[in-house]
Amino acid sequence: MLVVLRLGHRLGRDERISTHCGLVARALGASSIIYSGDHDSGIIESIKKTAESWGGKFKAEYNESWRQVIKSYKKRGFAIAHLSMYGLPLQKKISALRRKKKMLVIIGSEKVPPEVYDLADFNISVTQQPHSEVAALALLLHEYFRGKELKKQFSKAKLKIIPQERGKKVEKD
Amino acid sequence: MLVVLRLGHRLGRDERISTHCGLVARALGASSIIYSGDHDSGIIESIKKTAESWGGKFKAEYNESWRQVIKSYKKRGFAIAHLSMYGLPLQKKISALRRKKKMLVIIGSEKVPPEVYDLADFNISVTQQPHSEVAALALLLHEYFRGKELKKQFSKAKLKIIPQERGKKVEKD
Numbered sequence: 001m002l003v004v005l006r007l008g009h010r011l012g013r014d015e016r017i018s019t020h021c022g023l024v025a026r027a028l029g030a031s032s033i034i035y036s037g038d039h040d041s042g043i044i045e046s047i048k049k050t051a052e053s054w055g056g057k058f059k060a061e062y063n064e065s066w067r068q069v070i071k072s073y074k075k076r077g078f079a080i081a082h083l084s085m086y087g088l089p090l091q092k093k094i095s096a097l098r099r100k101k102k103m104l105v106i107i108g109s110e111k112v113p114p115e116v117y118d119l120a121d122f123n124i125s126v127t128q129q130p131h132s133e134v135a136a137l138a139l140l141l142h143e144y145f146r147g148k149e150l151k152k153q154f155s156k157a158k159l160k161i162i163p164q165e166r167g168k169k170v171e172k173d
Numbered sequence: 174m175l176v177v178l179r180l181g182h183r184l185g186r187d188e189r190i191s192t193h194c195g196l197v198a199r200a201l202g203a204s205s206i207i208y209s210g211d212h213d214s215g216i217i218e219s220i221k222k223t224a225e226s227w228g229g230k231f232k233a234e235y236n237e238s239w240r241q242v243i244k245s246y247k248k249r250g251f252a253i254a255h256l257s258m259y260g261l262p263l264q265k266k267i268s269a270l271r272r273k274k275k276m277l278v279i280i281g282s283e284k285v286p287p288e289v290y291d292l293a294d295f296n297i298s299v300t301q302q303p304h305s306e307v308a309a310l311a312l313l314l315h316e317y318f319r320g321k322e323l324k325k326q327f328s329k330a331k332l333k334i335i336p337q338e339r340g341k342k343v344e345k346d
Contacts, residue, residue, distance in 0.1 A: 016190055020305035027302035054302055086334055086341040091323050117339045127323055128334035129200035129227055132193035138308035139315055150264050150300055161259055161301035166290045168259040 001102050002030045002144065003073065004137065007066050007116070008109040009037035020134045021107060022047040022060055028141035029149035030105070032059035036066040037109070055157025066106075070119050073104040080120045082106040083136045087123030094143045097122065105140060107133040174275050175203045175317065176246065177310065180239050180289070181282040182210035193307045194280060195220040195233050201314035202322035203278070205232035209239040210282070228330025239279075243292050246277040253293045255279040256309045260296030267316045270295065278313060280306040 004025040009018045018035065022043065025033045035044065039062055047060040063069050070080060079100035097103065106116060117123055126136040141149060162169040177198040182191045191208065195216065198206045208217065212235055220233040236242050243253060252273035270276065279289060290296055299309040314322055335342040 013189075016186075017193070020190070020307060023302075023304040024308040027300045027304040028308070050303055086337055086343075088336050088338060089323065091320065114340070120339075123337070123339060125334070125336055127200045127325070128336060129196075129327070130223055131196040131200040132307050132311075134193060134305050134307040135197045135201070135311035138305075138311050142312055142315065147264060150262065152300070154302070161298070163261050163298055163301060164259055164296070165261060166293075166296060167287070170259075 002141070003078070003104050004030050004033040005066060005069055005104055005106045006033060006035045007037065007106060007112060009035050009040060010109065011038040011040055014109055015040065015043060017134060019043045019046060021137060023050060024134055024138050024141070026051060026056065026058040028138060029145045029152055030058070030141060032061065034069055035060070035062050036064060036069065039064065053157070053159050055154030057155070067115070070104065070106070076102070078102040078104045079122065080104050080106065081122040081124055081140070082116055082120035083126065083133065083140060084108065084112065084117070084123055085125050085128055085130060087125040090124050090126045090140060090143060093122055093124055097144055103144070105137065107137050109133070175314070176251070176277050177203050177206040178239060178242055178277055178279045179206060179208045180210065180279060180285060182208050182213060183282065184211040184213055187282055188213065188216060190307060192216045192219060194310060196223060197307055197311050198314070199224060199229065199231035201311060202318045202325055203231070203314060205234065207242055208233070208235050209237060209242065212237065226330070226332050228327030230328070240288070243277065243279070249275070251275040251277045252295065253277050253279065254295040254297055254313070255289055255293035256299065256306065256313060257281065257285065257290070257296055258298050258301055258303060260298040263297050263299045263313060263316060266295055266297055270297070270317055278310065280310050282306070
């Protein structure tokens, strides 16, 4: 079970990146995403709508206190992994991460409070280069689930794509 | 050699996602990114600045005609791979892609012209779920380069991160 915590969402500025974080979490096998920072019912609604159409049990919610989220997941036995370009390389820590059956993955936005580095059990970097929390999350999920997430089936989907060499084929239920 | 073509960039709306596409392309081993759609010197400058600080030879440029870009890369022997949720699953086509030593990877934004599906040698989906072109690009690069891109060294870097279990350590040259 893997839950994503998105830190420091800012209304307007982060709308699309934060939405991509939620959609990636869902598509690549996480159970839910929790947003903190500004309260943005728009992105939560949009992810819920996607989940309704495309199936599965993914949940999106808001919690104004990221500190409380981290502490409560710790108490419930979740390992806390924080993605940051300053942490230890993913490829060196992935075996240790895979041994954790319950994990809270934290992704930041512009400024991450230093306390997050201390609360985390793992600070993990996906390359030591500046790029994207969307990509870092995708690669962590892909490695954690060993590529099996690419074949994940979503229950009760109203829309389903039938892969094609060219063009588009969507089945509607 | 792998080049990324970002279709249909829109000023304002796509600024951050398109920037993330460029940074991900650079961090995960592509040689360059070409933007089409609206001309946005801001994102090209910002990627150039990143490359200057963090090293390597990555290039970012603009071309108003994506059609011309595709045709000219085809002529130069590049295979054309288009990322789309409607294509054939990445995990089924990755061996074929790895055999192509020169590749142009196309990532779309909101609406991709049908012609792109026809011009592409491969239409590839990374899951058949809606998510993010940033994540799809990251996973394609990661699979294409077999994870070796995570250890890529960037020449003449002015800034370099020394991975830490906690906190941040940046070396300045």
